[in-house]
Amino acid sequence: MDRSPSTPHRTPDPDPAAPHTSTATPDFGFGRPFDRSGTGSSKWARASAPGMIAMGLADMDLPGPPAVAEALARRARHRAYGYTVCDPAGRELVTRWYRTRHGVAIDPDWVLLLPFGPRTAVRLLLEAVRPEAPVAFPAPEWGGFAQVCRAAGLPYRELPLDLAPALYVDPDPGPGPDLAPGHGYRLPSGLLPRPTSVVLLSSPHNPSGRVWPAAGIRALAEEAAEAGALLVSDEVHGDLTHPGHTHPVAVTTVDERLRPRTVTLNSVGKTFNTSGLPSSFALVPDPALRARLVDTMAGFGFWEGGLVEQAVQHAALSEGGPWLDALLAHLTAARTRLTGLLGPAVRSAPQASYLLWLDAAALGLPPAAARRALLDRCGLEASDGADFGPGGHGALRLNYALPQPLLDTVLERLARL
Numbered sequence: 001m002d003r004s005p006s007t008p009h010r011t012p013d014p015d016p017a018a019p020h021t022s023t024a025t026p027d028f029g030f031g032r033p034f035d036r037s038g039t040g041s042s043k044w045a046r047a048s049a050p051g052m053i054a055m056g057l058a059d060m061d062l063p064g065p066p067a068v069a070e071a072l073a074r075r076a077r078h079r080a081y082g083y084t085v086c087d088p089a090g091r092e093l094v095t096r097w098y099r100t101r102h103g104v105a106i107d108p109d110w111v112l113l114l115p116f117g118p119r120t121a122v123r124l125l126l127e128a129v130r131p132e133a134p135v136a137f138p139a140p141e142w143g144g145f146a147q148v149c150r151a152a153g154l155p156y157r158e159l160p161l162d163l164a165p166a167l168y169v170d171p172d173p174g175p176g177p178d179l180a181p182g183h184g185y186r187l188p189s190g191l192l193p194r195p196t197s198v199v200l201l202s203s204p205h206n207p208s209g210r211v212w213p214a215a216g217i218r219a220l221a222e223e224a225a226e227a228g229a230l231l232v233s234d235e236v237h238g239d240l241t242h243p244g245h246t247h248p249v250a251v252t253t254v255d256e257r258l259r260p261r262t263v264t265l266n267s268v269g270k271t272f273n274t275s276g277l278p279s280s281f282a283l284v285p286d287p288a289l290r291a292r293l294v295d296t297m298a299g300f301g302f303w304e305g306g307l308v309e310q311a312v313q314h315a316a317l318s319e320g321g322p323w324l325d326a327l328l329a330h331l332t333a334a335r336t337r338l339t340g341l342l343g344p345a346v347r348s349a350p351q352a353s354y355l356l357w358l359d360a361a362a363l364g365l366p367p368a369a370a371r372r373a374l375l376d377r378c379g380l381e382a383s384d385g386a387d388f389g390p391g392g393h394g395a396l397r398l399n400y401a402l403p404q405p406l407l408d409t410v411l412e413r414l415a416r417l
């Protein structure tokens with residue numbers, strides 16, 4: 001731990017990454033307006049009319065951890081911005097994060113610290129694997145898997161996710177009070193082409209916020225191995241798993257013999273709202289694949305580390321725990337209000353992150369023009385489900401990571417539908 005002993009610290013927890021146990025929740029400003037105008041926010045740049053609320057792109061309209069802002073300011077004050085070595089504490093910090101937040105043991109040797117965001121990390125993995133057989137992924141998905149494969153000229157297959165009937169019994173249910181635990185998406189089985197080169201999985205699932213049960217991930221890993229594929233689990237929403245649910249980290253969830261065929265990708269970008277300062281990390285148990293990734297990166301002029309990325313990641317992972325706990329309390333309260341209001345229109349019960357996947361027809365919106373209709377009727381800008389691939393038609397994705405006053409306005413407007 002490299003925090004100075006004199007730094008003010010709100011929690012008596014010996015490990016600042018550990019889930020916060022104190023009953024007094026610190027105030028991080030989620031209850032107050034938070035104006036992003038003038039910051040170049042991509043999400044708000046899409047809100048073209050006055051009074052429109054941007055709920056499309058997946059970043060948060062909430063103030064980030066003070067520790068990250070302080071670390072950035074501290075580093076910026078030193079006016080040497082030359083080549084930088086990788087944070088020597090970086091691998092250990094990632095390991096400790098997984099131990100304290102997810103209760104799993106990660107070998108620090110598995111960790112690759114990447115100076116670019118998760119989308120680039122997916123692209124890099126595909127470049128290192130050089131797949132000849134198709135890449136496959138369950139869909140709908142966040143849109144990036146299909147886009148990256150297309151841009152790389154790689155063949156791919158979208159595997160339709162099953163939408164569970166109401167009576168489906170989830171083998172790993174959470175105690176979420178607001179929707180039946182079995183409601184929602186199930187991972188597909190028996191659909192992988194033979195051979196498949198890489199299976200990409202969005203876990204937890206963007207766009208729905210579904211936390212896949214550990215048993216489902218284990219089964220998918222077995223199927224991937226039988227098809228000759230590497231399983232790459234994109235877990236950038238995993239740290240945002242809501243209290244009462246458990247995020248299965250793929251590299252420690254799959255059978256041990258399949259670990260070398262499994263990669264977990266993560267980043268502090270979604271968790272701590274720092275995606276404008278891109279970084280990510282990969283957990284790669286197979287040393288040969290790790291070496292290939294390092295070599296591929298070097299070919300593009302990338303090395304592990306990065307000056308700003310490492311400062312942000314270090315501060316977030318070492319000091320961001322209490323902020324994240326407060327954020328999760330805020331998000332789950334928002335989720336409960338929204339699912340309570342929209343109930344049957346929610347296609348899959350959200351169990352992580354800040355995304356709501358909605359059926360347009362059930363909201364009384366025309367499925368083929370739902371985004372436009374929501375804009376016109378409520379002044380709310382959502383993502384169009386069609387951008388998420390098969391299974392996304394007639395759906396909308398709403399991002400509810402909003403400060404309290406804006407969330408209240410959104411609820412008022414939705415209640416008019």
Ligand SMILES: Cc1ncc(COP(=O)(O)O)c(C=O)c1O
Nearest residue numbers: 058117118119142202206234275
């Ligand atoms: C599941 C998932 N993976 C990867 C990404 C890509 O993140 P970035 O664009 O920051 O690289 C996103 C962004 O929304 C995402 O939701």
